[in-house]
Amino acid sequence: MSDDLEYDVDFRESPEEYEIGRGEQGVFKMQPYKDELLPLWSIKSLEGAEEAAAGIYRKFEEYKRANEFPGMDLARKYLQMGWTRSLRYAKYPGGQKYEEDEDGNRVERDPQQWYDEEKFEIAQVYREYLDRVKEDETYQRRKREWQNRE
Incomplete structure (x- = not known):
């Protein structure tokens, strides 16, 4: 799927266009799910x-009941x-994993264990869900089915 299509596709209307991708890929591009999940x-x-x-998680359950795998997977990504x-904010001041050295190199x-205790607790909340x-x-079943589509 090309980047320009990601902005032009309603993945509820055309779920077959959805690709799982890696990590958190697509969370800010996949409509209408972005508009439903990002505000939360x-x-x-x-x-x-x-x-x-x-x-x-409630949205995940709604998508599951509606058999909307793209929504389920995007809820997982959020x-x-x-x-x-x-977790990054818990380990690094200001969430900044990188800094410049004296030569201007990145x-x-x-990491500091744990720089921000509250952010560490927040990470645990998200990890539980x-x-x-x-x-x-x-x-798990729907993900396997999605990955095995032709």
Whole structure:
């Protein structure tokens, strides 16, 4: 799938166009799911993240009941993004994994265990819901079916 198609396709109307992709790929491009999931997503505070992760999981369940695999998978990606982003902020000041050395080269910072305890707790909230999705039998079956399409 080319990048320009990602912006022009309604994946609810044309689910066959959806490709799982790697990691969090597509979370900001796949409509209408982006508009349904992104407003729920937050890592600003623990309370907000608990509401966000629960809301995204509820959307996952809605998509599952509607047999919308693209929505199910994108809900998983938003949970994964909550986990990975909050974990990055938990380990690195300002969430900045890289800095410039004295020569202006980009170098990876040493992680601090744990720089921001609240972000670490937020990561755990998202991870709990992410694990629930990944272990969901319907999700696993639909993902295998999706990957084995011709």
